[in-house]
Amino acid sequence: MSEAILVLEDGRTFHGEAFGAIGETFGEAVFTTAMTGYQETLTDPSYHRQVVVQTAPHIGNTGVNEDDDESDRIWVSGYVVRDPARMASNWRATDSLELRLKREGIVGIAGVDTRALTRHLRERGAMRVGVSSVDSDPFALLARVREQPEMVGADLSAEVTTPQPYVVQAQGEHRLTVAALDLGIKRNVPRRLAKRGITTHVMPAHSTMDDLLAVKPDAVFFSPGPGDPATADHPMHLAQEVMRRRIPLFGICFGSQILGRALGFGTYKLGYGHRGINQPVMDQITRKVEVTSHNHGFAVDAPATSEGEFGRVEVSHVCLNDNVVEGLRCLDVPAFTVQYHPEAAAGPHDADYLFDRFTELIERA
Known part of the structure; x- marks a missing residue:
């Protein structure tokens, strides 16, 4: 060799x-x-x-x-x-x-x-x-x-997004429609939604509000993805517009960081990040501890509770290894996020219930 x-x-x-x-x-x-x-x-x-x-x-x-x-x-x-x-x-x-x-x-x-x-x-x-x-x-x-660019300041979602929209149909009876902004989406996200009767329209990262509304979504999803969330101004403004229209919104990982920015919080780079399928996270709502899959080098800098343009916001999940914010929940608009991966393949599946929580949020809205 x-x-x-x-x-x-x-x-x-x-x-x-x-x-x-x-x-x-x-x-x-x-x-x-x-x-x-x-x-x-x-x-x-x-x-x-x-x-x-x-x-x-x-x-x-x-x-x-x-x-x-x-x-x-x-x-x-x-x-x-x-x-x-x-x-x-x-x-x-x-x-x-x-x-x-x-x-x-x-x-x-x-x-x-x-x-x-x-x-x-x-x-x-x-x-x-x-x-x-x-x-x-x-x-x-x-x-x-030493001549290579650093990850801080890297705007990468446009390099991994789908060039054209595509649709993943619901399994069985169609119940709901979701517009998913592809910032680096994994195939298992629309698969998990499809199992719940949701048809997912996967949209390029540069999509506008009119593009999302054109598919008549019941909700919007912001996907995981690479790079520094501080560079992602277009999706951040798009998230704000979605919340102003009170359309249910769920963000995972990079999408969580984008929503954090849209809510007025900063983001920062972790020392060496969270990557693996054995990260303990506490759901602050149920007080249950989940073993979860992570892949993030940046995090949201948010207080436990706050209030801003979109009303009250609380930290919904925290990492038990280092207390990093792992989820946000809006109390006055239909939006929430998690920093880790409930769609994890090959597992673990402790956090799969979050797709049920998303479905319930859509149905309530």
């Missing part, structure tokens, strides 16, 4: 072997603590321009298949694993992970001490990184890493 190197922007260097395509790639180094669902991670548009480090040591043992993608391509900029599976063993597998990475031109590195790399990122924070299997000079690669 070809040798490969990984160089962080502070100069820390790791050596390993090429995994996936041969070449060179750059992005923001982040780690995910998920022990399963690597295919969903790779195809999640929220990971656009990020080099993902898997903390689970053994990756690829179930291969890849045609059904578990969350979008139509792999979005990660690069992939870092310790011990890739030598063969795929699963009745659903249609290919190996490495062949899929090669086919889509995703540069990766294996044989890395991912525990040491993760500890470094936890202590120093997420940072720019380069992975190369064509240049073994760490100093030359470091120079190129």
Whole structure:
């Protein structure tokens, strides 16, 4: 196998072997603590321009298949694993992970001490990184890493959104219609809505209020997505217009941050973010603790309760690891958000009830 190197922007260097395509790639180094669902991670548009480090040591043992993608391509900029599976063993597998990475031109590195790399990122924070299997000079690669743009200030939703609207029909009897603004939507969102009799019109990120109203929605959904929410002014103004019209609104992850901005709150970058499928969150309404799936490097800076243009707002969910705001609920307009992923595939599904909460909000409105 070809040798490969990984160089962080502070100069820390790791050596390993090429995994996936041969070449060179750059992005923001982040780690995910998920022990399963690597295919969903790779195809999640929220990971656009990020080099993902898997903390689970053994990756690829179930291969890849045609059904578990969350979008139509792999979005990660690069992939870092310790011990890739030598063969795929699963009745659903249609290919190996490495062949899929090669086919889509995703540069990766294996044989890395991912525990040491993760500890470094936890202590120093997420940072720019380069992975190369064509240049073994760490100093030359470091120079190129430091030329790359940072994630702060990155406006990326236009790079991952659908170019044209499309429709995901309700399963069984049609009950409601939702207009979903695609800021980096995952396929499992309209699937979860479809199971509840909801037809979803997925709309490009640049859609206007008139575009949304043209599908006669009973509610609007703002999707997850990549980048710095402070740059997303168009969706923020669109969220304000939706609330002024008192159309029910639900936002997830990036969509939650957009709604937070629309309500007058600021956003900030977390040190190393929340990424994985084992994050504990408390629902402040029910006081129940959920094990949840996360993928966010930014968060909303909101007080426990507040009041502004759209009336009273309260923090509805908090992360029990660090007290980061994980959800907002408006008390005077029909809108709420969560920062994590109730649509999580391959799980966990503790938060799936939030789609029922959304359906109930629409029906009350």
